[in-house]
Amino acid sequence: MSNRQWYAVSAIAAVLLVGGCESGQSASPTSSKAKATTTTSSTPAAPLQNRRGENGAVVQQDGLVGSGTLEIENGNSSDVAIVVTNGDPKKPQATIYVQGNSNATLSGIDGTYFVYMKYGKDWDQATLGFTRDRDFSKFDDSFDSDSSWTITLQPSVTGNASTSDVPSF
Numbered sequence: 391m392s393n394r395q396w397y398a399v400s401a402i403a404a405v406l407l408v409g410g411c412e413s414g415q416s417a418s419p420t421s422s423k424a425k426a427t428t429t430t431s432s433t434p435a436a437p438l439q440n441r442r443g444e445n446g447a448v449v450q451q452d453g454l455v456g457s458g459t460l461e462i463e464n465g466n467s468s469d470v471a472i473v474v475t476n477g478d479p480k481k482p483q484a485t486i487y488v489q490g491n492s493n494a495t496l497s498g499i500d501g502t503y504f505v506y507m508k509y510g511k512d513w514d515q516a517t518l519g520f521t522r523d524r525d526f527s528k529f530d531d532s533f534d535s536d537s538s539w540t541i542t543l544q545p546s547v548t549g550n551a552s553t554s555d556v557p558s559f
Contacts, residue, residue: 438522442469443487443513446494450485450518456500458535464488465544469513471520472541473506474499479528479559482506485518488543505529505541506556527553 443449449471462472467490474496475482483503488494506528510520530552533539542549 439512441513441515442489443471443515445487445489445492447487448484448496449487449515450482452481453483453500454496454498456498456535458497458499458503458533459538460496460499460505460533461493461538461540462486462488462495463493463540463542464490465542466490466509468509468511469520470543471508471513471518472496473508473559474503475506476501476503479504479506479556487513499533499535502532502534504532506559507543507553508559524558526556526558528556529553 448454460472460474462470464470469487469489471485471487472494473479473482473485483499484496486494486496506526508519508524508526510522510524512521513519514521529541541551
C-alpha cells in the first residue's frame with residue numbers, strides 16, 4: 391500500500407472514530423449504527439368548554455300528558471338537569487335544564503314519579519349530560535301528579551325531603 395492510500399484509509403477511520411464518539415457510540419469499520427432522535431410536539435391542550443343549556447328548556451320529553459306541575463328553585467351556583475320518571479331514569483317522561491341560581495317549571499307530568507338530578511359543567515345537548523364534574527342524585531320520596539310540587543335545590547334546615555346519591559344515568 392502506498393503512503394497516499396494509507397493516509398486516505400487513516401483519515402476515513404479517524405472520521406468514523408470521531409463521529410462515533412460524538413454520538414456516544416464506538417465506531418466500527420465493519421458495522422454502521424444509525425443515531426435515532428425523537429421529537430415531541432408541544433401542542434397546547436384544547437381549552438375546556440363550558441356549554442350551558444337554556445334555563446327552563448325541556449331538553450327531552452316522552453309522555454308529558456298529565457296535569458302535574460313541578461317547580462324547581464335552583465339555589466346552587468351549579469346548573470342541573472332535572473329528570474322526571476315513572477321508574478328508570480334512563481327512560482324519563484321529561485328532562486328540564488335549570489341554570490344555577492334560577493327557577494323553572496315543568497308541566498304535564500303524569501302519574502306517580504321520581505325526581506333525579508344531574509349536576510355538572512359543560513352541558514352536551516347530544517348526550518343530554520354534563521362532561522365534567524358530574525354528580526347524580528335523586529329525591530328519596532316519590533311525587534304524584536295530582537299535586538303541584540316545588541323543590542328547592544339547596545340544603546335547608548327547614549327542608550323536608552332527603553336525597554341520595556345514585557349511579558350515573
